[in-house]
């Protein structure tokens with residue numbers, strides 16, 4: 021079974037590669053704009069844009085994927101507020117072009133990395149898959165537009181899809197040798213780790229006036245290894261049932277930014293932090309209702325442990341710096 025992973029040189033994609041490598045024939049398509057060659061290891065990599073027809077044609081001729089896992093996207097919500105075109109073009113328009121290219125050539129299975137950002141500010145917590153769609157920023161809309169297009173294309177083409185709406189992916193491999201790397205990280209845990217390691221003088225916490233227990237925003241952090249395994253479960257589900265579906269991926273537990281910061285201060289190393297203004301387009305609380313992945317995909321979390329998430333993220337960053345990886 022041949023699987024094409026777009027964005028496979030990025031954080032999530034590289035873990036999906038490792039998860040699937042023993043059982044599937046894999047090919048990565050990544051522009052390397054945000055991804056890294058080292059993250060792909062010995063797997064096959066085509067460097068290029070998902071909307072480059074010549075590249076898509078070559079992949080079709082030489083690989084003919086049975087399944088596509090589409091992770092490639094821009095992912096920085098505040099940036100999408102500043103530059104919406106960039107997000108609509110890449111996450112919606114280019115993704116649509118790529119999907120149509122393969123559907124026109126009889127693709128049967130498609131898995132899409134979507135996001136809990138499609139829900140906006142939740143009206144009901146925890147958030148299940150039927151929660152209303154009301155993104156707060158162009159990033160969330162661009163991901164939802166593509167979801168909608170997938171659903172509509174299914175009426176015309178004979179294929180099945182799974183849409184996975186991730187909550188916050190975090191952490192790194194247990195041996196510390198693979199993790200997230202961005203030159204300018206925007207995710208909380210990467211920024212904490214960088215602050216501890218002296219990249220920043222202090223950590224800024226965006227907003228302390230949310231109506232949460234301590235005034236900071238609440239998120240559901242899922243360890244990247246569990247998130248990657250959920251792709252295997254989703255893939256198996258798709259191949260076995262040949263049914264389309266949508267799943268939220270998270271642990272069903274929320275931690276406030278301040279709780280994460282205080283825990284990191286205690287178990288990693290002390291660092292300075294300061295409160296500042298809220299960021300544009302940040303929802304107040306995002307906690308996943310994960311009953312559907314537990315009942316249908318039979319998901320049992322293995323790494324549901326914030327300390328482990330923080331420690332693996334920290335150990336990876338130390339390893340990365342010491343090994344000169346960038």
Ligand SMILES: NC(=O)c1ccc[n+]([C@@H]2O[C@H](COP(=O)([O-])OP(=O)(O)OC[C@H]3O[C@@H](n4cnc5c(N)ncnc54)[C@H](O)[C@@H]3O)[C@@H](O)[C@H]2O)c1
Pocket residue numbers: 026027028029030031032033049050051052053054055056068069070071090091092093094095110114133134135136163185186187188189190
């Ligand atoms: N990291 C999270 O917490 C999180 C949460 C929710 C959803 N997601 C979704 O998961 C997916 C992967 O996120 P990530 O954290 O691994 O991000 P990432 O930036 O590490 O990886 C994305 C990869 O896609 C590649 N890419 C982007 N546009 C491309 C294009 N036009 N052509 C070819 N390659 C392109 C980048 O080079 C990068 O390697 C995204 O679709 C994102 O929306 C991530």
